[in-house]
Amino acid sequence: MKTTAISFLLVALSASGCTSQAQSVRHAAPRPASSLSEAFEGHFLMGTALNTAQIFEKNAAETSLITSQFSSIVAENCMKSESIHPEQERFFWTEADAFVSFGEKHDMHIQGHTLAWHSQAPAWLFVDAQGNEVSREVLLDRMQTHITTLLQRYQGRVVGWDVVNEAVLDDGSLRDSAFLRIIGPDWVEHMFRFAQAADPSAKLFYNDYSTWKPEKREGIYRLVKGLQDKGVRVDGVGMQGHMGLHTPTVGAFEEALVRLSELGEVMITELDISTLPRPGKDVSAEVSLSVAYQEEMNPFRQGLPESVAQRLNHRFVEMFELFLRHRASISRVTTWGVTDASSWRNDWPMKGRVDYPLLFNRDRSPKPAVARLIALAHN
Numbered sequence: 001m002k003t004t005a006i007s008f009l010l011v012a013l014s015a016s017g018c019t020s021q022a023q024s025v026r027h028a029a030p031r032p033a034s035s036l037s038e039a040f041e042g043h044f045l046m047g048t049a050l051n052t053a054q055i056f057e058k059n060a061a062e063t064s065l066i067t068s069q070f071s072s073i074v075a076e077n078c079m080k081s082e083s084i085h086p087e088q089e090r091f092f093w094t095e096a097d098a099f100v101s102f103g104e105k106h107d108m109h110i111q112g113h114t115l116a117w118h119s120q121a122p123a124w125l126f127v128d129a130q131g132n133e134v135s136r137e138v139l140l141d142r143m144q145t146h147i148t149t150l151l152q153r154y155q156g157r158v159v160g161w162d163v164v165n166e167a168v169l170d171d172g173s174l175r176d177s178a179f180l181r182i183i184g185p186d187w188v189e190h191m192f193r194f195a196q197a198a199d200p201s202a203k204l205f206y207n208d209y210s211t212w213k214p215e216k217r218e219g220i221y222r223l224v225k226g227l228q229d230k231g232v233r234v235d236g237v238g239m240q241g242h243m244g245l246h247t248p249t250v251g252a253f254e255e256a257l258v259r260l261s262e263l264g265e266v267m268i269t270e271l272d273i274s275t276l277p278r279p280g281k282d283v284s285a286e287v288s289l290s291v292a293y294q295e296e297m298n299p300f301r302q303g304l305p306e307s308v309a310q311r312l313n314h315r316f317v318e319m320f321e322l323f324l325r326h327r328a329s330i331s332r333v334t335t336w337g338v339t340d341a342s343s344w345r346n347d348w349p350m351k352g353r354v355d356y357p358l359l360f361n362r363d364r365s366p367k368p369a370v371a372r373l374i375a376l377a378h379n
């Protein structure tokens with residue numbers, strides 16, 4: 001019998017005074033999970049991304065929501081190279097250390113994000129004192145120092161790292177970034193080699209968005225498979241899950257999940273489901289996109305209409321049904337943020353909108369999807 005049915009039965013039995021029968025049923029049935037992390041335990045880790053205020057536990061109610069609902073954390077920004085390595089000779093550890101301590105204090109799995117990414121990289125990284133682009137050797141040396149320093153500082157504490165983020169374009173080719181321009185097409189390989197040498201016990205991942213687009217999916221597959229065939233360790237792929245209410249289709253996402261799971265562990269790393277109209281045709285999570293504010297693109301300032309709220313809940317359910325079907329391949333599902341109040345989607349790709357992309361409302365109450373997901377995990 002399903003746990004939800006049993007809980008219903010227990011309520012019905014105690015309401016009718018049949019407590020002795022209820023007692024015996026209670027002994028036979030597992031206690032229904034009261035949180036997402038508990039419900040998905042044994043299936044996959046349930047993660048969230050933490051911002052600065054959350055890392056420093058500025059709000060007790062928020063901390064308790066995070067620690068009760070999630071079993072894994074990733075830093076939304078503070079481990080990106082621009083934040084943690086702002087000057088060549090200076091690392092800024094305060095926030096990243098606090099992030100790692102948060103995870104240890106609350107007994108959570110800790111993911112590092114991200115070592116090599118063209119975005120949110122400090123200006124000094126790619127140029128010399130005169131402002132000219134550095135040579136391949138110099139950039140490789142700088143990245144080796146960066147990667148080695150981070151991995152060794154958090155060795156045995158950060159379990160896995162997004163070693164390379166977003167190196168592949170929609171057409172499957174390598175992105176024309178400073179890394180590609182200066183180092184050449186083998187740049188990704190070097191980043192994984194540096195990471196493996198720095199901490200052989202860390203899990204090493206490639207992470208990207210729009211992995212459901214077939215050409216991009218195959219580009220990522222070729223890249224990672226090529227490295228693995230050469231003996232470079234890549235433990236798996238992180239599929240960012242920045243979605244809309246209808247895009248991508250469950251089928252397209254599933255095809256990518258199945259294909260990428262041939263490479264190792266799959267993680268759904270950055271799940272959020274925007275409810276807002278998409279400006280322009282681009283369906284991606286390209287952080288450099290920035291569209292001027294338009295009032296008509298911000299339709300839900302006063303709240304989400306019931307029909308949209310229902311669609312959102314259904315969308316979460318259908319995605320988690322998919323994740324559960326493939327739980328043997330998935331090690332972690334992480335939402336990109338805790339509540340709607342602090343989601344980056346309020347400001348990307350258009351600043352100043354009111355979006356509802358996460359599982360918890362602005363007042364920290366759970367959306368109806370949360371109870372449905374918990375029930376789903378038991379089926």
Ligand code: XIL
Nearest residue numbers: 076077113165209240270285287344
């Ligand atoms: C986003 C953060 O959420 C924002 O706060 C920041 O301003 C920009 O980056 N892909 C990634 C994440 O890998 O690191 C990005 O996070 C979202 C897209």
